[in-house]
Amino acid sequence: MKKVKVELGSYSYDIRIGSGLLSRIGLWLKERDLSDKAVIITDTIVEGLYAEALERSLANAGFDVTILEVPSGEEQKSLETAGRLYDDLTEAYTERTNPVLALGGGVIGDLAGFVAATYMRGVPLVQVPTTLLAQVDSSIGGKTALDHGQLKNMIGLFYQPIMVVADIDTLRTLPEIELTNGLAEVIKSAVIRNRNLFNFLDINMNKARELHPSVMETIVLETARIKAEIVEKDEKETDLRRILNYGHTIGHAIETVSNFELKHGQAVAIGMVAAAKISSRVGVLDEGEVVKLENIIEKAGLPTEMPDLDKEAVMEAMQHDKKVLQDRIRFVLLRSIGDAFISDEVDPALVEEVLVGWG
Numbered sequence: 001m002k003k004v005k006v007e008l009g010s011y012s013y014d015i016r017i018g019s020g021l022l023s024r025i026g027l028w029l030k031e032r033d034l035s036d037k038a039v040i041i042t043d044t045i046v047e048g049l050y051a052e053a054l055e056r057s058l059a060n061a062g063f064d065v066t067i068l069e070v071p072s073g074e075e076q077k078s079l080e081t082a083g084r085l086y087d088d089l090t091e092a093y094t095e096r097t098n099p100v101l102a103l104g105g106g107v108i109g110d111l112a113g114f115v116a117a118t119y120m121r122g123v124p125l126v127q128v129p130t131t132l133l134a135q136v137d138s139s140i141g142g143k144t145a146l147d148h149g150q151l152k153n154m155i156g157l158f159y160q161p162i163m164v165v166a167d168i169d170t171l172r173t174l175p176e177i178e179l180t181n182g183l184a185e186v187i188k189s190a191v192i193r194n195r196n197l198f199n200f201l202d203i204n205m206n207k208a209r210e211l212h213p214s215v216m217e218t219i220v221l222e223t224a225r226i227k228a229e230i231v232e233k234d235e236k237e238t239d240l241r242r243i244l245n246y247g248h249t250i251g252h253a254i255e256t257v258s259n260f261e262l263k264h265g266q267a268v269a270i271g272m273v274a275a276a277k278i279s280s281r282v283g284v285l286d287e288g289e290v291v292k293l294e295n296i297i298e299k300a301g302l303p304t305e306m307p308d309l310d311k312e313a314v315m316e317a318m319q320h321d322k323k324v325l326q327d328r329i330r331f332v333l334l335r336s337i338g339d340a341f342i343s344d345e346v347d348p349a350l351v352e353e354v355l356v357g358w359g
């Protein structure tokens, strides 16, 4: 097992990464000053796969366990579902030191995180992420969120877990599309911060797609480290943390204009290529780096070409994005692979030129 420490003063916590970890969570929590009732919040799919193993681990350590289950899917990040969970907690939850465990992907992490942050003004939260995206990204850093109507992540707060446990064995049951979705975030993290990880991915992408255990452990570890380091420096996303949005400005816009036919990871992959092309057009990034990025994205089974979408609609969706400042767009750009920076100076006309002149 490997550990990454997230140093946030009295809110510091460990991310534990490795195989066979679900069965150890009970004992780890037993060492903490927690009372002996535990609540697992999960979704229907993950419940059928991993809730029993986690329940056993907690029960063996002396916890009395309640499992609360919601359907799988983004729609559950709602106040209605949170309300139902509060109702259930009034029965299952007895003391402010009962742990709540979020077992699932990013949806469960955001939803259960929000509920744990707000129930009784905040109760101990353990993130047990089971998708690659959740293991390398959403379970780390304490962002919790619900959607409000069509608006994603509009309601939420920063609330740090007491522990994150990423059992890489759980990735074996992931549908391939969810694995590639997570790989897009892994590539993003390497591209913004760690050229060595980028090179490792370049060599080992096939093994990653086959879920080779030691390769996955390295990938989850190194990517989690990047997220942890950025969160430590900028917990509340005022500055540095924004570089995690690399590829997301155009990515979100094309995801919306495609009517969500493109998955988030696919849209981010295209957004990453677009942001690299823009970096090259403004003269800060060598063209050879753009090609390297395209190659690795292809190896991951992700798209690198702009899909056949209305470019004006993409531009418009981007203007609605919160990252637009007057007539300039805030973009995360690259100086080289492993070195990203934020520019508030990108001219929308140049972005349009790149999109229109592409493919």
Ligand SMILES: NC(=O)c1ccc[n+]([C@@H]2O[C@H](COP(=O)([O-])OP(=O)(O)OC[C@H]3O[C@@H](n4cnc5c(N)ncnc54)[C@H](O)[C@@H]3O)[C@@H](O)[C@H]2O)c1
Pocket (backbone or CB within 6 Å): 043, 045, 046, 049, 072, 073, 074, 077, 104, 105, 106, 107, 108, 110, 130, 131, 132, 133, 134, 137, 138, 139, 140, 141, 142, 143, 144, 145, 153, 170, 171, 172, 173, 174, 175, 178, 181
């Ligand atoms: N809080 C943050 O910092 C942050 C960061 C990035 C994304 N997010 C949020 O994360 C969400 C997306 O997360 P996601 O991609 O993990 O999606 P998800 O939670 O919907 O999981 C994807 C699908 O995989 C299933 N699943 C989960 N684990 C599985 C496993 N081990 N085996 C088989 N199936 C499994 C789920 O039931 C679901 O159907 C979005 O709501 C997004 O806003 C949050």
